[in-house]
Amino acid sequence: MSTKKIPHRLYLTEEQMPKQWYNLRADMKEQPDPIINPATGKPAAVEDLYPVFCEELAKQEMDDTTRYIDIPEEVQEMYKIYRPSPLCRAYNLEKALGTPAKIYYKFEGNNTSGSHKLNSAIAQAYYAKQQGITNLTTETGAGQWGTALSEACSYFGINLDIFMVKVSYNQKPFRKAIMETFGGKVIASPSDTTNAGRAILAEDPDNSGSLGCAISEAVEKAVTTENCKYVLGSVLNQVLLHQSIIGLEAKQAMEQLGEYPDVVIGCAGGGSNLGGLIAPFIQDKLTGKANPVIRAIEPASCPSFTRGKYAYDFCDTGKITPMAKMYTLGCTFKPSASHAGGLRYHGMSPILSKLYHDGYMEAEAVEQTKVFEAATMFAKLETILPAPESAHAIRGAIDEALRCKETGEEKTILFGLTGTGYFDMTAYMAFNEGKMADYIPTDEDLAPGFAALPKIPGIQE
């Protein structure tokens, strides 16, 4: 380990920035199970994806052999406007906790989208532009992905329709406003603009929406609109590929400091940030170079890793997408309305699901009041108000650091701070006023066939 003083924030130089993404699948001994066309029951071919996805992105989706994929020049140029993101040492947090652990975080919130989502949004908009696509559709939950994609589409001159989960749409008028500032068109989902939306509203006119439902609408809109494709900000293999820049930069910066993490912690919804952050560390595990603990932190109110089934399921509520083998709560699951922020997807990235299933990573579910306690503590000490999603990872890092305090272990912890909470003040207000509730799905809340899932250790047992 280096003896020099470790700075509070380390930025790589522009020259040091990664010029290739890392494709984790190339190092996996066993591949995730293929996505399946539900009509045929057979694995989908890359061509099967072209009606929905941009071709280059569909190829990236299916590519499990190319270890490093060049980041196109124009994408690199855009990355340079807001990257590299800093690797930060949480000195104040360490001191306040009285832990012997060293806590690092990779901060992805220093851009107007407010999160890491811009890393993939730029790539996806770029490939769409290259293909001559003029229209994109997508969905957004908390709004970070929608904001990021609005920014990217604005830059590349692409029209964008965003289906925003209704509960977020209503709670976050300013999220909508920022997407509109960048030219995105925002539609509350479920909406009456698609068959999928109308079907859900017919059954339940007050349906407050879910990511799964918004995906159905966005996919339907894409395939029924001329020169239009669908893009997604999480879950997909291509997204994890683009997000690998987080982990690559983090690892490189730690190496520069003579550091290597004992524990890598990320929040998990669909897996975009987690998959990107942990990619090069999983590589070390897969290749036998190192063996850090990798830990996903997810909401107890949407606990796909810790309570889901590892099974083939639809990626959307309307069952119009292919099926993926993943940890899932069932495609009709939606988290309680009391659940704040993102991390509300019923399933989980197939890559991460496979790694978790094969024992390469752990997962832990936490309740949101505990998450906001961690968020508020962190904000006061480290001067960054975290997004509720990111605060799950903070909670995980604090818990790990407190365990180190008990055992005296001087572990090196790295966590992903994916974004900022400026558009989540309604949730912070609820927390400040003692009005925030915790909720754990009951058997009744779960999709048919998903009842009697395992209990969450430490919370339900």
Added chain:
Amino acid sequence: MSTKKIPHRLYLTEEQMPKQWYNLRADMKEQPDPIINPATGKPAAVEDLYPVFCEELAKQEMDDTTRYIDIPEEVQEMYKIYRPSPLCRAYNLEKALGTPAKIYYKFEGNNTSGSHKLNSAIAQAYYAKQQGITNLTTETGAGQWGTALSEACSYFGINLDIFMVKVSYNQKPFRKAIMETFGGKVIASPSDTTNAGRAILAEDPDNSGSLGCAISEAVEKAVTTENCKYVLGSVLNQVLLHQSIIGLEAKQAMEQLGEYPDVVIGCAGGGSNLGGLIAPFIQDKLTGKANPVIRAIEPASCPSFTRGKYAYDFCDTGKITPMAKMYTLGCTFKPSASHAGGLRYHGMSPILSKLYHDGYMEAEAVEQTKVFEAATMFAKLETILPAPESAHAIRGAIDEALRCKETGEEKTILFGLTGTGYFDMTAYMAFNEGKMADYIPTDEDLAPGFAALPKIPGIQE
């Protein structure tokens, strides 16, 4: 000039960060006129300030001889959590404008307060803590200063009462929420908690507030509360001192790139950012080392430089503070309710007023729809959604770059991007929907004795 590729963002290393603030007054050939105690008509002594200000800050306020003042270790440590801020090259903006000019900006928004205000907030809270002060009061307009000071007080364990201009308080519930998250207590001003507030409400129960009024309330609260002092985020000499870190870092980063600005542009409300940004460049002018153009951009709806009188005036509406010689619209002036964001103070930093009066800098007033046009253009190109205040400087930089396009001059422009606009979405929504109005004060709007002020060139003439 260096031939190497200039990066999009340059961060100094932690070791390169300034360890001293620069006190511009030490190099001024003629000093700003002293502040005057209105009761005696005589210049105030440093002791006269102690009932209101922390002692060390009062000393800094009066110190016009010490050129460099050490930044205390603990303040340096806090700076390192969010600094150095990047010097950015606006390549995309240059390209979109088709200008031969090079556009640089110093971005101060990468911290949760969302602006440069944290630079002085930390210093002021630190000195209060050192003196054993347990309570502080302040005012805030747009909310950036209140947020910054809440963060700083939370860190140093000081209670804070924030008088927030009522129109902002009502428009920005989330600004209030973030201050409360950091433990600040927020009161809409004018309030019924002070004599000053009650007097204003008695005359006009619907008074929507002004910075001048909020200052009266905060000062009154400070002098009537035990172990309580008043702090201010702009206008004062001490604030410009602390903010000099912006200019010092910017100049150092430009030197590292082999660059020097031909034009330095900053937005101006009370002068905190502008005074900090331009300090080392004004030094070059004062000492004959260089002669860059220095330009303040202010709102046409609150045009103290371009339409104000250079005269002694109260710093607050309630006339309980000392009087300062400054460009002022009269201490009872308040901008139209249609004016969005900050930059709403009736006066201007006495240091900047003197420099302007003596011809060391220029000033320009711009209308807010033009400002939001610039803001939106910048956001789309540079992926940062600017605060309305900061967007005044963007407007100035764009206008300068467009002049360069006409003349073919390859000027190097540096502007200050003070903060982000995440809490200003109401204003962006008004702009997006075509509902934003411009307003220029009429003679009737001006304070008694301030009618028939000069017209704004290019707007009123």
